[in-house]
Amino acid sequence: MSAATQQPKAPPGPEGTRGTGSLLRSELLRFATRRFIQVLLGLAVLGWLGAIGIGLLSFDHPTAADYAAAEANYEQALDADEQWREDCAEAAGQPTADFCGPPLQVEDFLTVQPFDLGSTAIPGAMSAAAGAAVLAFLVGATWIGAEWSNRSIVALLFWVPNRLKVMGAKLGVLAIAAAVIGLAAQAAWLAMAWILDAAAGSGRELADGFWSELLAAQGRAVLLTVLVALLGFGLANLTRNTGAALGIAFVYFAILEGMLRAFIGMAAERWSLMVNTVALVLPGGTRIYDWDAAYTAEPPSYLVTNLHGGLVVGVYAAVIVGIGVWLFARRDLQ
Amino acid sequence: MPAVEMVGVSKTYRRRGGQPFRALDDLHMTVASGGVHGLLGPNGSGKTTSIRVLLGLVRPDPGAGGMLLLDRPVPAELPGVIADVGALVETPLFSPGLSGRMNLRLLAEAAGVPRSRIEECLELVDLRDRAGDRFKGYSLGMKQRLGIAAALLKAPRLLILDEPSNGLDPAGIRDVRELVRRLGHDGRTTVLVSSHLLSEVQQMCDSVTILARGRQVASGPVSEVLSRAGSGDVRVTVPDPAAAAAVLAAAGYSVSPAPDGQVLVHGAPAPGAITRVLAERGHYVEELVRVTPDLESAFLAITGGQA
Structure with a gap:
């Protein structure tokens, strides 16, 4: 170990005092x-x-082709969905939209969706x-x-x-x-x-x-x-x-x-x-x-x-x- | 003003499902300011516990007893006095993933120690070249040296080192010994060092406290403790050892032959009288030396061989 460095005579710090830690x-x-x-x-x-x-x-962003495909799928599913909603409303005894959710939309069948903030x-x-x-x-x-x-x-x-x-x-x-x-x-x-x-x-x-x-x-x-x-x-x-x-x-x-x-x-x-x-x-x-x-x-x-x-x-x-x-x-x- | 004073301090560890263990038992210890004071004792004698109690890591038993560090009562005023106390207790405790220098910097920041002091301390323990390496890559000796550097950062008035030579090679042990002696005699620092190496304490310390079973069994300047435990034997060199031995035996001394043609006189309180007895019978003393026991003998004698 070095003998050159010595212990200071006063605590280290400005003018012999320690700084504020x-x-x-x-x-x-x-x-x-x-x-x-x-x-x-x-x-x-x-x-x-x-x-x-x-x-x-x-x-x-969906293209026209995407919309066309979605439209076709929507048409196919529409009859079945309407029937289900009628049955659902009858069973619940309440308005359809309140209990059975909103009706289908074409956008629901889009395979490519835009980002909706x-x-x-x-x-x-x-x-x-x-x-x-x-x-x-x-x-x-x-x-x-x-x-x-x-x-x-x-x-x-x-x-x-x-x-x-x-x-x-x-x-x-x-x-x-x-x-x-x-x-x-x-x-x-x-x-x-x-x-x-x-x-x-x-x-x-x-x-x-x-x-x-x-x-x-x-x-x-x-x-x-x-x-x-x-x-x-x-x-x-x-x-x-x-x-x-x-x-x-x-x-x-x-x-x-x-x-x-x-x-x-x-x-x-x-x-x-x-x-x-x-x-x-x-x-x-x-x-x-x-x-x-x-x-x-x-x-x-x-x-x-x-x-x-x-x-x-x-x-x-x-x-x-x-x-x-x-x-x-x-x-x-x- | 004593640097350290412990009066009637006790500490009992309570173990789950076991007997309570009394690590300190009405301990009294005084370390005078300045110089190097050794704390010596067999394993389990209370050396480290006494240091931990002084530094507030371990609470003493409630009730009787009091402690002063640099003339201020602790643990009550420990926050006020800690800036003047540097300590290395057992193994150095640092973040393994950080460099030695960064570990010191974290401590220095907390206490407002300037960064230049970090380099001074690294230089002091000869670790500056490796200060950028991670702590976990250090050898045991380097870790120990970094621990000493950390203890020195505050330029403390009281430096407490618990087994500072642990893990050091012979050159490192010598360096630590020189450093401790230099610090202890710089006119500003008091060093309290515990060690199980009796020879080290003998070479390094001016005074010593010997502990056994949590109590002080001897204390004072090293020479005084040695003489207290000494046998009072005197080794006499004369031209005709056999005849001189006969003269001394006739005068009532207990004698035995010693190596190199000397005579060993046991239990002689006044060695000068030996010279006179022999001179009156025509035996002139060439050399008369009081046999000083080493600290190991004294330690074993005082502690009853518990080491």
């Missing part, structure tokens, strides 16, 4: 340099590019929200899971012994990153929709309130991304392992929710994570039905609103993160 800045830098997170984000970008490619191949924007934003939520869960879990795996979080305590401050900085960085991921996902969907609309748009006029409804749904999608990232973080922090957090999530969604729904029914669904996640982002929330109850026309139902969904998912995230932080603040660290 920024734990948040340091953690942001740590987050940005995390290789697995970089890989996940890179894969997400590749997926987006792939989706644009598939969209460009799937949508197109008005009808696709909300479902697309929901898909982007789902993708961003899965990505955010993985990022949140690996962000803290890797820290426990290599125990660098313990090393950080030699520098910042306030454990709540350390955990707060990590949560803050994750919340910022998840919000950016959520925003980027929604921006990516808008960009993709613009590309598809420019290449193969239907040209139909957008309904009144289209943008306000879409932007509100996208805003809720960003909130969902942050909450799901915190859920991933909380689970990995409790188990101190990324893989265990993913395993718990899988068992919950694949097995536990189904069992609760089967045994408890709608009461369980009202508080289930999946239902409330969907309710948070879908415009107007989501309605759940009690299919086991006795009913004639329609089973009893309950509307899970956006607010209900947000509060339930938020409480789940707060409890799971809170327990992990509380244990981190109290436990001995080896």
